[in-house]
Amino acid sequence: MLELAILGLLQEAPMHGYELRKELTAKLGAIRAAISYGSLYPTLRRLQAAGWITEAADTPATAEEVPALTSRRGRVVYTITAEGKERFAQLIAQTGPETYGDTGFGVHFAFFSRTDQATRLRILEGRRRTIEERREGLRDMLGRAAERLDAYTLELQRHGLEACEREVRWLEELIANERSGRAPTVPNDGTAGGRREDNSPPPPGESRKERP
Amino acid sequence: MLELAILGLLQEAPMHGYELRKELTAKLGAIRAAISYGSLYPTLRRLQAAGWITEAADTPATAEEVPALTSRRGRVVYTITAEGKERFAQLIAQTGPETYGDTGFGVHFAFFSRTDQATRLRILEGRRRTIEERREGLRDMLGRAAERLDAYTLELQRHGLEACEREVRWLEELIANERSGRAPTVPNDGTAGGRREDNSPPPPGESRKERP
DNA sequence: GTGCGATGTATCGGTCCGATACATCGTGGT
């Protein structure tokens, strides 16, 4: 999963590790907390060994002018290679069980703008299937096995069931949208607030002021 | 996390691995898919080495009668020890950042019927704090950095934000309920009260008897 | 002038997962 995410991000611009982590956190913030360096750096090493990215010290071209003190030491910039782009295309196009799990789906979805429509549809439907199954499992539990579980566990299941139902509805919408031809849900104009059409009552006083 | 869950389950009844996994999946079905044997068995080994559980072959006492053919071979039953119960009490009572993450919170919550009220409250509030922070991060993203992200990523964030808001509301309810004294929430029909004959006496001034 | 938070790279031990292997049991189909 990390491999896919890194390759996808480096396709937008070369970056160094710290930056990569920040972008990763921004892009995947909805599904995972923050990528650990303990996985990031080894993965970068692995990608480099496979020839999918290249590593270059970030010494400015005018290095001789400020050689020692301000030398920006250590900063290592990673760039994706042609083989890396190929690898990304291969990873992003392939679907399977691991694509439908929470993390896998999230990462794939985050790169939907680089995924062709047929694959997008396949992933959305596979994810829906997965969540529907989880939902049915929870329904069964709340029905048949309810008396075996204590009230807290039951409440947890109930909350999980609700989340499943909600996600299925969300996926339905996305699938319908996808089939109708238009790419994303609602296009993002410059007004930065996402869409609102169902709920979210309190917009007013929020017009972005500059710093006081 | 697995350690806590296993200790908690074995406190209800001795079990063998397969059964443990099923119960684990039932109890934690809302938060994780299914526990892998690749983590279950090594953890069992670890718990046994620490003296928190004991292992016993499930050969029936009348084994001599049907020695070879129907010998139920292999079946290994694990039982929690006194030290194990102590360890569980210690684990269930301690709170910290890892208690507020998705998995950690779920496992702790699933054993709330064995947790004293003060700890329950502390965990619920910590979780709420964590989700609120995640929510703020997503809000910022959707506000400030919206133009830097494509429509699909934005939609993912929006969905994540909604989930955060929903969970915060859920937690508020649980906290209010907890403060008011009644143990679990009372969801749909009010008949969800399935309890087993647990003994959870240790914390004073907490344990709820079922007589109003 | 100095402490402190952000930037930045890197490793280590440990937890957990997915794939795989293998054996037994009951049931139903042919």
Add this chain to the structure above:
DNA sequence: ACCACGATGTATCGGACCGATACATCGCAC
């Protein structure tokens, strides 16, 4: 009478990922 198949059941291995930790630089506020 046979056996295929899915459930039950135990177990290991390689790999992905995390949390803690260490260390060094930079800008800036006090």
